[in-house]
Amino acid sequence: MTVLEDLAAPRRDAEVVPLAVGRRERWLRRLPLLPALIYVVVVTQIPFVVTLWYSFQSYFWDQPGGAHFTGLSNYTTVFTNASFRGSLVRSVVMTAAAVIAAMILGVAFAVLLDRKFFGRGVVRTLIITPFLVMPAAAALVWAGPMLDPNFGLLNYLLAPFGIHHVAWLSVHALGSVIVVMIWQWTPFMTLIVLAGLQSQPPDTLEAAKVDGAGALATFRELTLPHLRPYIELGILLGSIYLVNTFDAVRLMTNGGPGTSTTNLPFYLYQQVNNAFDVGGAAAAGVVTVILTIIVATFALRMFARVFQFEEARG
Amino acid sequence: MTVLPVVRPEPRRVPRWVGSVGWAVVAWVVALAFFLPVLWMVITAFKPESAAETWPPKFIFTPTLAEFRLAVTGMSPFLIHSVLATAGSTILVLLLAVPAAYALSVYPVRRWRDGLFFFISTKMLPIVAAIGPLYVIALHTHLLDSIGLMIILYTAMNLPLAIWMIRSFMLEVPGELLEAARLDGAGRLREIGSVILPIIMPGLVSTALICVIFAWNELFLALNLTVTNAATMPMFLMSSVPQEGLYIAHLAAAATVASIPVILVGWMAQRSLVRGLSMGAIK
Amino acid sequence: MASVRYMSATRVFSKGTPPAVDALDLDVHDGEFMVLVGPSGSGKTTALRMLAGLEPIDSGHVEIGDRDVTQVPPKDRDIAMVFQNYALYPQKTVAENMGFALKMQRVPRADRDRRVREAARLLDLDEQLLDRKPRQLSGGQRQRVAMGRAIVREPKVFLMDEPLSNLDAKLRVQTRSQIAELQRRLGITTVYVTHDQVEAMTMGHRVAVLNQGQLQQCATPRELYENPVNQFVAGFIGSPAMNLRTVQLTDGGVQLAGKVLPLPATVRTAAGAAGLTELVIGMRPEHLHVTDGSGELTGSGELTGEVILVEELGADALLHVRLPEGGTPVVARTEGRKPPAPGREVTLHVQPDEVFAFHPVTGARLAGQA
Numbered sequence: 004m005t006v007l008e009d010l011a012a013p014r015r016d017a018e019v020v021p022l023a024v025g026r027r028e029r030w031l032r033r034l035p036l037l038p039a040l041i042y043v044v045v046v047t048q049i050p051f052v053v054t055l056w057y058s059f060q061s062y063f064w065d066q067p068g069g070a071h072f073t074g075l076s077n078y079t080t081v082f083t084n085a086s087f088r089g090s091l092v093r094s095v096v097m098t099a100a101a102v103i104a105a106m107i108l109g110v111a112f113a114v115l116l117d118r119k120f121f122g123r124g125v126v127r128t129l130i131i132t133p134f135l136v137m138p139a140a141a142a143l144v145w146a147g148p149m150l151d152p153n154f155g156l157l158n159y160l161l162a163p164f165g166i167h168h169v170a171w172l173s174v175h176a177l178g179s180v181i182v183v184m185i186w187q188w189t190p191f192m193t194l195i196v197l198a199g200l201q202s203q204p205p206d207t208l209e210a211a212k213v214d215g216a217g218a219l220a221t222f223r224e225l226t227l228p229h230l231r232p233y234i235e236l237g238i239l240l241g242s243i244y245l246v247n248t249f250d251a252v253r254l255m256t257n258g259g260p261g262t263s264t265t266n267l268p269f270y271l272y273q274q275v276n277n278a279f280d281v282g283g284a285a286a287a288g289v290v291t292v293i294l295t296i297i298v299a300t301f302a303l304r305m306f307a308r309v310f311q312f313e314e315a316r317g
Numbered sequence: 318m319t320v321l322p323v324v325r326p327e328p329r330r331v332p333r334w335v336g337s338v339g340w341a342v343v344a345w346v347v348a349l350a351f352f353l354p355v356l357w358m359v360i361t362a363f364k365p366e367s368a369a370e371t372w373p374p375k376f377i378f379t380p381t382l383a384e385f386r387l388a389v390t391g392m393s394p395f396l397i398h399s400v401l402a403t404a405g406s407t408i409l410v411l412l413l414a415v416p417a418a419y420a421l422s423v424y425p426v427r428r429w430r431d432g433l434f435f436f437i438s439t440k441m442l443p444i445v446a447a448i449g450p451l452y453v454i455a456l457h458t459h460l461l462d463s464i465g466l467m468i469i470l471y472t473a474m475n476l477p478l479a480i481w482m483i484r485s486f487m488l489e490v491p492g493e494l495l496e497a498a499r500l501d502g503a504g505r506l507r508e509i510g511s512v513i514l515p516i517i518m519p520g521l522v523s524t525a526l527i528c529v530i531f532a533w534n535e536l537f538l539a540l541n542l543t544v545t546n547a548a549t550m551p552m553f554l555m556s557s558v559p560q561e562g563l564y565i566a567h568l569a570a571a572a573t574v575a576s577i578p579v580i581l582v583g584w585m586a587q588r589s590l591v592r593g594l595s596m597g598a599i600k
Numbered sequence: 601m602a603s604v605r606y607m608s609a610t611r612v613f614s615k616g617t618p619p620a621v622d623a624l625d626l627d628v629h630d631g632e633f634m635v636l637v638g639p640s641g642s643g644k645t646t647a648l649r650m651l652a653g654l655e656p657i658d659s660g661h662v663e664i665g666d667r668d669v670t671q672v673p674p675k676d677r678d679i680a681m682v683f684q685n686y687a688l689y690p691q692k693t694v695a696e697n698m699g700f701a702l703k704m705q706r707v708p709r710a711d712r713d714r715r716v717r718e719a720a721r722l723l724d725l726d727e728q729l730l731d732r733k734p735r736q737l738s739g740g741q742r743q744r745v746a747m748g749r750a751i752v753r754e755p756k757v758f759l760m761d762e763p764l765s766n767l768d769a770k771l772r773v774q775t776r777s778q779i780a781e782l783q784r785r786l787g788i789t790t791v792y793v794t795h796d797q798v799e800a801m802t803m804g805h806r807v808a809v810l811n812q813g814q815l816q817q818c819a820t821p822r823e824l825y826e827n828p829v830n831q832f833v834a835g836f837i838g839s840p841a842m843n844l845r846t847v848q849l850t851d852g853g854v855q856l857a858g859k860v861l862p863l864p865a866t867v868r869t870a871a872g873a874a875g876l877t878e879l880v881i882g883m884r885p886e887h888l889h890v891t892d893g894s895g896e897l898t899g900s901g902e903l904t905g906e907v908i909l910v911e912e913l914g915a916d917a918l919l920h921v922r923l924p925e926g927g928t929p930v931v932a933r934t935e936g937r938k939p940p941a942p943g944r945e946v947t948l949h950v951q952p953d954e955v956f957a958f959h960p961v962t963g964a965r966l967a968g969q970a
Contacts, residue, residue, distance in 0.1 A: 029427065032424050046469060051446075054446060121341045130351055137579065141572075143568050149354055159373050209683070215675035250537070268443060271449075
């Protein structure tokens, strides 16, 4: 039994911590948690508090005078700024497209890997590798050797199909970036879904065989419902990582052409590094955080099942 | 169902092994296609630049290590920084995550769900949002461009996932083992040390592996918060990108060198990696 | 029409290992309740799965009705199976579980619902349970849903793989009779696997005893009890188990407990013809009588020994008696009231024609009577 329990098996262990746990015991239990908790609070919340503070300041790196209070003006700028809104939309589009495509591919690959065949271990190794490649390296390899309009491999492979010398990063910039995101995260989805496939009790599959279900019917009626919590976990975790994609944007297209591939992380990076606008970036950051919290709350309610399985022992 | 008056065996239409072979073929084709960019990266890295910029792309050429030699010049400081930052943060993560996971699984605190949610939520807030203020803080605490800062940040980056993973491994320890240990008089520390740790050791390896992968490959924080004293391999890779001109083979060589350590470690510890990424489900 | 025939059916799991099922020849009559029984590894479950089509048949045939189904996939064999762990579909409701096969056969919804409801009634499953998921049911309820799923199909053959082994003892006894009665009512040919010989004896019309992949004997329960064809069957059937001992042949019988235990002439002749100097004899605990010294049974064998353990069963008691030559104690069944106390000496009597004799090497029964 792992993080994700099979829906059929009721948990043996008690779910709730018994109330009759004395004060000393409760503190003893909290103790091991404290180092990590304090660490995370300090390292993540302090910067956030500082960000909040700066969001109300006008602070330009390249101007003398330091920071001075400016109320909500940074926030007004953020909301009226088309670039911020644009990058937000683009982030959503890129993340959604990549997560969905990676999950679909992940399910397909997992199904392939779920059956014994010659060289299955090697095939699995090959499929996992894109996840191991340094994202910066992946971005550079796709930008150059793969997608170059004149020397790239992709154009060579597509030539027989009548597609000639496409400048992918100019004409299909967003798509190219999304392809790299999908390429790197499909292995992650594959392994999570594979875990789900292998946790299916084999005798239910045999019962389906006896009951007259063919391979497709079994997949549709039994396997997919079983996979649902795994798929949800993959989508949740994948989204968390994919929404922060930076390397591919910076190294493949530098946000362009124009701003067509600028997502939120890249936009914020530009604000700090090019516009030197600490205050503005901070405000944008705060807005991002608030939006993320709203989305995450909805998402987590939908994915409550994932947390339902996190039954602790007492 | 028709009943045949005479017993006659019904022949198999297709021999059993055809399905297996077909499946293997499809799987291999798909896997190789998916792996192709990596293969192409390594092949291109061995090309002299002149052979890399051709149309059609060359598959036959005289391999050379020239680009590699160029690519690794000046690499050592970056390499050292990466090793220190990765190893340091991974060790710190494990030291913090094991007790925390313990407190969220075996003898859970009352509000363990909130605790777990809090840790995960820190991952959901994009670090990019705080990069400006982070820079300012780092500047004022004299931590800018230091390995220490990278270790601190990478630890915070990996801690939530590590806690979740280690917790799921701890939940697999059979309750009876812990009860037996308790009856034998084992205190909490002994319990963790002699009972739990040995059992979840493979899980710890998986977790460490995933932390190493994320820390080694991390670019954004390194880009913004390091200059020379703590610049890591991803930074080295970025610096290999020339401002002008096309250097496809050079890029491929640099990319290969930067990625090889994690790829090799991932391949060798593949079982561990698979176990970790699937949250302990696939052994 | 729905008889079942195994014809020399064999299954070998990996080359070089002995077959899991070795050239099984078995005839199940239409409407019969046939039990396959044996210890673990005997091949009974494998044989069942070969009939289901879940296990390939390496050589030989299997027929259902008069149709050779050896190469036919499970869904086309017109069978239904109850699995040991029930194998209920976790994300489907009870009604959906039971109706699944019908859905696969594209039976219209109204018919499906009607048949599911009928089966539920037959099995005493409350209507309210139909909308629940398996994880909300008790073990006994799940077992009945598994049975319901099989019944709804109205198949030619029922296959059951140890369906009672996950129930607690009391529920097991209850359900046992319910299943037997259900089968009688429906009249569907049933092949039932169990490791529990009590289940086998009480439920089956005929019982097939398997050991290490080979069929030992297939007969009615009574026949198995009274005329076991070899040592394995004799020792497996009957509870408590038959006492088996290796003994030396001597004039008139065999040496046991310092005396001569007489054996029928036919047995002695058979032993002599086989050139044996020793035998394995078997005596059922219920055939070893405790005497109080008065009214000795003439011509009976006598064993005297020390009582080392008394197991009280209420109506009966089981005496574990150690014989002077040592070895495993002999178990005898006696009246529950005032059994001899441990430590006491006791004399047991057995009739020669109630003593079984087996070949010490092959285990075959020597000179069985008609």
